[in-house]
């Protein structure tokens with residue numbers, strides 16, 4: 001089939017193109033199983049090498065290619081033509097981060113928020129005397145399983161109206177990353193993280209708009225994770241909050 | 254003057270190997286910079302699925318010596334046995350250490366690290382499959398990458414993200430650092446270090462069907478190769494048996510570890526014919542060849558009979574469990590829980606639900622056993638005398654230590670990253686305490702700057718992707734799972750012709766400086782072409798079949814003549830020679846046999862599974 005791409009472009013190096021504008025490209029012989037990423041490559045390789053985007057793994061695990069596809073945040077490598085209604089594809093950079101060129105945005109503010117929540121394991125107690133692993137029951141492990149899936153693609157954070165309104169809000173991705181440690185029974189810094197997230201630019205900026213959950217290409221229940229963090233702050237404890245009996249195996253989106 | 258940064262240690266690459274090295278070098282007191290063309294968490298380590306092998310013995314008896322044996326045998330006896338021993342022994346401690354860093358492994362009912370079966374891993378010297386692969390669902394690599402990055406943040410390691418290294422600075426046979434392009438601005442920057450460690454991963458993009466990311470273009474290997482460092486064992490590139498048909502996306506061996514079986518177009522399970530004892534869990538080279546043999550004898554599936562099936566539906570799996578007298582049974586829920594990502598790949602990219610239907614698969618270019626030759630301390634070496642190249646280190650997939658020999662076992666790459674990454678980091682920390690900076694030659698960026706400008710301003714007619722797809726097709730056809738002399742000669746000729754066009758007739762569209770991926774993709778293509786040439790040459794030279802290298806005209810392994818590593822050296826220092834540069838190949842570097850010297854079970858014998 002024939003497909004028309006409408007792409008939001010911006011190139012600071014070229015006078016006349018250094019303000020955002022739209023450009024259309026046509027592609028013939030497109031297969032319904034082609035990924036949007038492959039088609040963007042075809043445009044870049046066959047028609048216009050200046051088209052600029054990030055990508056690496058091409059199968060939805062590295063988090064490089066989050067972009068707005070027909071108005072919704074997606075990984076370009078995870079959207080197939082057969083998932084798209086009709087033969088028109090509109091592609092724009094994700095919102096809320098400064099655009100560097102075409103579909104490439106400045107990720108630094110995003111990673112800055114990530115670093116604010118102490119996204120690393122903390123436990124200074126001596127390791128088991130037998131030199132082996134710390135033990136953790138499968139149920140305790142299950143409490144934070146969902147949030148270990150995050151690939152830091154920024155699809156959730158840049159779909160959030162609260163983040164668009166206030167770039168100082170740490171955003172859903174940082175909260176997901178914090179959740180991964182807060183509910184890990186082996187970790188010892190939950191309190192510090194909860195304190196960071198109780199600040200004005202922490203979880204309370206979340207208005208439960210729910211954009212983030214469908215935006216997550218990994219199927220993480222982002223809003224639920226944020227809710228659990230809010231509850232932990234309110235109750236001052238991390239136990240008894242995650243109900244693992246309701247963690248179900250999800251059909252992928 | 255270009256911007257110059259000075260650090261004790263420069264780590265090029267931020268996958269598992271680079272991050273582990275960075276962590277240990279900085280814990281050891283070195284001032285470290287990590288230079289990476291991708292944001293660290295985008296590195297390909299994050300796609301590793303199945304697990305990391307270590308003889309923890311959490312579910313059944315295990316022993317590092319058995320792990321070393323499997324590694325040596327899996328490598329078809331080309332592995333350096335001292336390296337295989339280090340790998341197997343230090344794996345245990347490295348995995349425990351990852352757990353202490355917070356890595357969320359799956360757990361056994363008692364709360365220990367859970368382990369599963371994987372191809373080629375056995376107990377008691379090949380007796381029966383053993384549960385050795387430590388896993389975190391089917392995203393073990395993701396968890397390793399995240400955990401190591403997190404620890405680097407915790408320890409304030411300095412990152413230069415989206416800086417692409419384009420040249421190695423050598424002075425009098427020693428490494429003084431690298432030249433990198435800051436992608437955001439297009440500016441060249443010099444990194445001057447006492448020690449430089451390359452951990453840039455593999456080069457699967459030489460082939461058309463591959464499990465590898467777009468970014469796996471062999472930059473680090475090519476950069477040092479152009480500066481006179483030999484490439485070792487390039488003929489050994491692993492084709493993983495189970496890639497998603499046409500797309501090449503990997504389906505982990507863990508699927509077969511959970512009981513999945515390979516089925517041909519006639520609905521028959523065929524691995525029984527090729528590996529009667531451990532069947533579908535034989536090592537990868539064996540399974541990939543079996544699939545090709547099924548296809549070439551007309552037993553493939555589909556319209557073109559060019560693929561086979563991997564079946565993990567509970568119905569099939571339980572039937573074979575019952576037949577084999579195996580007590581295990583699986584349910585759809587087990588499959589969902591243990592292999593969530595695999596199910597999702599198949600559902601998204603194929604529209605096939607593996608719980609209900611078998612998955613169409615074909616072998617996919619997967620892993621470089623060869624690369625920058627190193628010793629077990631991750632120091633790069635120049636020749637068969639193990640002459641160390643001062644200041645130059647390598648670890649991970651780009652390195653050839655060689656613990657994998659002619660064929661890597663599943664789960665052993667992740668072990669390699671953490672074991673030899675850690676050794677590299679520790680050694681660098683010691684080295685920088687006693688070593689001085691190698692002086693920078695004048696204007697070290699000049700040559701690569703000229704080469705990049707040549708590409709940027711090329712006035713030819715050929716777009717890079719034409720050359721790339723021609724190379725990938727040729728390599729798939731003639732330097733793939735099966736090889737023979739005529740095809741290899743043809744491939745060499747094609748690759749050389751493509752390189753000539755690369756240097757004389759190239760054109761790109763983007764002339765700018767900001768985030769010029771058009772330019773960098775073209776430069777990466779040059780790296781691929783150089784490595785493709787070395788691969789074809791080494792494959793032509795090795796007149797035997799061993800591990801992943803299978804010659805139709807030399808079907809047998811030839812231990813009398815070929816218990817040696819190959820070293821391809823490129824002479825002349827132009828970064829983009831327009832005619833074929835002189836290559837020499839040295840086949841005098843003997844395989845280390847230190848385990849066989851004390852234990853005859855490690856001596857080469859016919860490899861059956």
Ligand SMILES: Cc1cc2nc3c(=O)[nH]c(=O)nc-3n(C[C@H](O)[C@H](O)[C@H](O)COP(=O)(O)OP(=O)(O)OC[C@H]3O[C@@H](n4cnc5c(N)ncnc54)[C@H](O)[C@@H]3O)c2cc1C
Nearest residue numbers: 266267268270290291298303418454472649650664666667
């Ligand atoms: C799909 C898949 C599944 C796998 N599953 C398993 C498994 O279950 N178990 C197992 O043991 N192994 C597995 N492997 C193999 C294993 O994942 C890789 O061999 C390993 O991750 C390589 O790690 P690395 O650190 O060497 O390099 P990578 O993780 O590939 O990282 C390379 C780094 O180098 C950087 N880099 C590259 N070029 C440049 C440059 N020019 N300048 C600056 N930086 C540069 C990149 O930015 C990146 O940070 C799998 C591989 C694939 C493809």
Ligand code: FES
Nearest residue numbers: 056058062063077
């Ligand atoms: S390219 Fe890796 S997530 Fe899309």
